[in-house]
Amino acid sequence: MRRLSLTAWIFIGMATGIALGTAAPDLARQLAPVSAIFLRLIKSIIAPLLFGTLVAGIAGSGSVKAMGRIGLKSIVYFEIVTTLALILGLTAVNVTRPGEGMTLERTAAEAAVSAKPPELAAILEHTFPSSVIDSMAKGEVLQIVVFCFLFGAACASIGEKARPVVEFAESLAEIMFRYTKYVMYLAPIGVGAAIAVTIGSKGFAVLFGLGKLILTMYVAQVIFVVFVLGAVIMIARIPLRRFIEAVEEPFLIAFSTASSEAALPLAMENMERFGVPKHIVGFVMPTGYSFNLDGTTLYLSLASVFVAQAAGVQLTIGQQVIMMLTLMLTSKGVAGVPRAALVILAGTLASFQLPMEGVAVLLGIDAVMDMARTSVNVLGNCLATAVIARWEGHALTPQP
Amino acid sequence: MTLTSAIFLAMAAGTALGLVAPGFALQLSPLTAIFLRLVQSIIAPLILGGLITGIATAGSGKAIGRIGLKSLVYFQIVTVVVLLLALAAGNLFRPGDGLHMRGAAAGVETPQITWQAMLEQSVPASVFDAMAQGQMLQLVVFAALFGMACVGVGERAQPVVRFFAAVNDLMFRYTHYVMYVAPLGIGAAMATTIARGGWSVFSNFGRLIAAEYSALAALLLLFYLPLMLAARIPVLPFLAAIREPFAIAFATTASGAALPVAFEKMEAFGVPRPVLNLVMPLGFCFNTAGSSLHILLSCLFLAQAVDFHFDAANQWAMFAVLLVMTKGVAALPRTTLVVIIGILNAWGVPLDALPVLLGVDAVLDMFRTSVNLIGNCLAPALIARIEGVSFVPALSPTPETPAQTR
Numbered sequence: 127m128r129r130l131s132l133t134a135w136i137f138i139g140m141a142t143g144i145a146l147g148t149a150a151p152d153l154a155r156q157l158a159p160v161s162a163i164f165l166r167l168i169k170s171i172i173a174p175l176l177f178g179t180l181v182a183g184i185a186g187s188g189s190v191k192a193m194g195r196i197g198l199k200s201i202v203y204f205e206i207v208t209t210l211a212l213i214l215g216l217t218a219v220n221v222t223r224p225g226e227g228m229t230l231e232r233t234a235a236e237a238a239v240s241a242k243p244p245e246l247a248a249i250l251e252h253t254f255p256s257s258v259i260d261s262m263a264k265g266e267v268l269q270i271v272v273f274c275f276l277f278g279a280a281c282a283s284i285g286e287k288a289r290p291v292v293e294f295a296e297s298l299a300e301i302m303f304r305y306t307k308y309v310m311y312l313a314p315i316g317v318g319a320a321i322a323v324t325i326g327s328k329g330f331a332v333l334f335g336l337g338k339l340i341l342t343m344y345v346a347q348v349i350f351v352v353f354v355l356g357a358v359i360m361i362a363r364i365p366l367r368r369f370i371e372a373v374e375e376p377f378l379i380a381f382s383t384a385s386s387e388a389a390l391p392l393a394m395e396n397m398e399r400f401g402v403p404k405h406i407v408g409f410v411m412p413t414g415y416s417f418n419l420d421g422t423t424l425y426l427s428l429a430s431v432f433v434a435q436a437a438g439v440q441l442t443i444g445q446q447v448i449m450m451l452t453l454m455l456t457s458k459g460v461a462g463v464p465r466a467a468l469v470i471l472a473g474t475l476a477s478f479q480l481p482m483e484g485v486a487v488l489l490g491i492d493a494v495m496d497m498a499r500t501s502v503n504v505l506g507n508c509l510a511t512a513v514i515a516r517w518e519g520h521a522l523t524p525q526p
Numbered sequence: 527m528t529l530t531s532a533i534f535l536a537m538a539a540g541t542a543l544g545l546v547a548p549g550f551a552l553q554l555s556p557l558t559a560i561f562l563r564l565v566q567s568i569i570a571p572l573i574l575g576g577l578i579t580g581i582a583t584a585g586s587g588k589a590i591g592r593i594g595l596k597s598l599v600y601f602q603i604v605t606v607v608v609l610l611l612a613l614a615a616g617n618l619f620r621p622g623d624g625l626h627m628r629g630a631a632a633g634v635e636t637p638q639i640t641w642q643a644m645l646e647q648s649v650p651a652s653v654f655d656a657m658a659q660g661q662m663l664q665l666v667v668f669a670a671l672f673g674m675a676c677v678g679v680g681e682r683a684q685p686v687v688r689f690f691a692a693v694n695d696l697m698f699r700y701t702h703y704v705m706y707v708a709p710l711g712i713g714a715a716m717a718t719t720i721a722r723g724g725w726s727v728f729s730n731f732g733r734l735i736a737a738e739y740s741a742l743a744a745l746l747l748l749f750y751l752p753l754m755l756a757a758r759i760p761v762l763p764f765l766a767a768i769r770e771p772f773a774i775a776f777a778t779t780a781s782g783a784a785l786p787v788a789f790e791k792m793e794a795f796g797v798p799r800p801v802l803n804l805v806m807p808l809g810f811c812f813n814t815a816g817s818s819l820h821i822l823l824s825c826l827f828l829a830q831a832v833d834f835h836f837d838a839a840n841q842w843a844m845f846a847v848l849l850v851m852t853k854g855v856a857a858l859p860r861t862t863l864v865v866i867i868g869i870l871n872a873w874g875v876p877l878d879a880l881p882v883l884l885g886v887d888a889v890l891d892m893f894r895t896s897v898n899l900i901g902n903c904l905a906p907a908l909i910a911r912i913e914g915v916s917f918v919p920a921l922s923p924t925p926e927t928p929a930q931t932r
Contacts, residue, residue, distance in 0.1 A: 159642045166651040170668055173652055263655035290685070297685040304675035 139318030147325025154326030157319040164316025167309045171391040173262035178299030183405030184278025185292045204418040211420045215427030218346035224338040225435025271412045306391040317382040362516045372400040373508045381501035389504045401522035402515040414507035421502030426453045433484030536713030544720025551721035554714035561711020564704045568786040570657035575693035580803030581673025582687045601813040608815045611741045612822035619737035622830025701786040715777040742897045757911045767795040768903045775899040779891040796917045797910045805906040816897035818852040831879035
C-alpha cells in the first residue's frame, strides 16, 4: 500500500471498476452505495474546509482591497477562458456536424425537460446566504464563499480581538486537510465503484451509439486543454511538470465520479502545496466552480448545436451566439451537481423552440460526457488559482 | 427536595392526573415537547464536543482503538445474549399463536427507506446537516474522522481542540440547567401517556407484553446484574446514578432524551470523561439491547400471528442475520420497524399483523428504551473497569453532588 502512490491506486480502482462493470454488470450496480458513501464523506469536508481556508486566508491577507483586486482579476480571467471554450465548442460542432442525418425518437423526452432553468434574478439572490448554517448544511458553496468573504474581511479589520477566531479557522483548515487525506484512502474503492456502476448500468454500448458526438466532444476538450490551457500555462510561466503532478489526483477523481465537488478538497490542498497562497486558493477555487466551468461551457455549446442539427434546424452564427450567451448566464451557480448541465440545456433549448428529443439522446450518453466536462472544469479551476497567483506576483514555490 | 425526588414525585402526580382528569392531562403535551426539544438541542454539540475532545486528547490512537474495540466486542456479546433471550421468549410464550391474522389488515404502511439508503445515511454529507437533523451515527463518523485528523495535525490543531473541549464542558452545564425543567416535562409525559389509555392493550395482547417484559427483565437480572457483580461495579450507587436518566427514558420513550443527563450522572459516578466520551455515543449507535430484543421478538410474533411456521434452522438463520442488522438502528428514526419489515420480507412472511404491533408499541417502548439506557450507562462503567478504573463508593456516596441540591 505504501509503495504505490494514491494516483496509482486510483487507476487500479478504475480498471477494476471497468472490468467488474463489464464482466458482472448486476453485481456492479449493487456497488452504488459504496461510491455514494465516498462522495458523501467528501462532501462533508467542503463546508468546514471552505470556512477555515477562506476566513484564515482573507483575514491573513490583511487587506480587503487585495481581495477585491483578486476577485476582479478572477472574473476577467474566467470570462476570457470560458469564452474561448465556447468558441472552440461551436467551431468543433460546426466542423464535424455530428447531428446531421440522425433520426430522433419522439419518446422519453419529458423526464429530462421537466426541470426549468432558474431565472437570473433567482440565481443572483441564491448567491447570498440567509443563514450560513443552512448554507453549510445544504452545501451551497457560493453562499459559503460570500459569508466567509465578509466574515474574513471583518476579522481583518477588527485585528487583535479577532485572533481567537482566526486561529480557530487556521487550525480548522489544517485539520480538514488532514481529514481529506484520511477520506482519500477510500478513493480507489469509491472511484472504482463509481465506474463499475456507470459501466454496469449503461454498458459499453453507450460509447459506440453516438460515437461521432462523443469523439467530437473529447477531441474538443483535449484541444482546449492542450492549446488554450497550455497557452495559459506558457504565458503565466507556470511550472508545467509540477502543475501536472498537483492536478492529476483531483483530475482523476473528477473524471471517475463526474462530480467536481468530489475533487474540490484535494484540488485545494494540492494547489496550496503547489505554492498558491491560501487566500487565493480559498477564493478563486470555489468561485471558479460557479463561474469558470470550462468543460461545461464547451459541452453546452457543442450539445445545443448538435440538437439543432439533429432536428434539422439551421441556426445562423448570430442565433448560435445568442443561445451561447443565454447558456453561459443560466449555467452559473449550478456546479457540483452531477448532470446539472443537462437540466440547463433542456430548459434553454425549450426557450429557443428546439425539440426536446435531442436531450433524451444526450441523456443516454451523459454519464460519459459528464466525466470529460467535469474533469476539464476541475483542471481549469486549478489552473485559475495558479494564474491569479502569478498575476498577483507570487512565485509559486512549493509548500511542504 | 432533590431533583431526583422531584422527578419521581412528578411521575406519580402525572400518573394520577392522567387517571383522574384525562381530558386536562392531554392538554399538557406541549410541556413534554418543550422539555424534549430542549434536551435534543443538547445532543449534537455534546456528542461532537465530547467525541472530538475524547479522541484528540487521548494522545495515542492506540488507546482509542483499544477502548473502541473493547466496546464493540462487548456490544456484540450483549447482542448475542439479547437475541438468545428473544428467541427463548418468543418460543416459550408464543405471543402470536391463535391470533390468525392473515388477511386481517391491508395497506400496511411500508417505510420508504431501503438498506442501501440506510448504509449511505450512516456517513454525513454535511456535518451541519447531521446536527440539524440529529443524525447520531453521522455525527459519530464525522467526529471520529475529525478527532483523528486533530491528532494527526498535532500542535497546530490546538485552537480547535480547545474550542471543542470548552463546548463539551459548556454542554454539561447546559444539561444541568435544562434538567431543572425535567420534573415538569416528565410529569406531563406520564400524564398524557396514561390519559391516552395506552393500558387497555395489556388485556388484549398480554402475552406479547409479558414475553417482551420478561425477556428484558431476564436481561437485567440474569446478565447485567451478574456482570456488575463480577466486574465489581457497586450496584446500589450505580442504580442511584441512573435514576434520573432512567426516569426520562421511561417517561418519554425518546432514546437520546436521556443521553445528556446520563453523561453527567456517569461522570459523577466515576467514569473518566475520555472513556465516557467515546463509549457513550458508540453505545447509543451500536448497543441498543432493548431494541435488538424487540426486533427479533416482533419478527417471531408477527410470523406466529399469521400462522407462519419458523423451524429451528430458520430461526437460527434469522438470529445470525440480526447479529449484524441490529447495528446502527439508532441512526435513523423508525429504523427498528425498517429492520423488522426487511427481515420478514426476506423470509416471505406476510405483514398483516403489523398494525397490532404498532398499537402495542407505546407500552413496549417504555421498557425497551429504559433497558437501552441502562445498558448504555453500564457499558462505559464496565469499559472503565476493564481499563483499570475502580469505583470507590465513598467517592460518590449519593448521586447528588452538592451543586444539584438546591
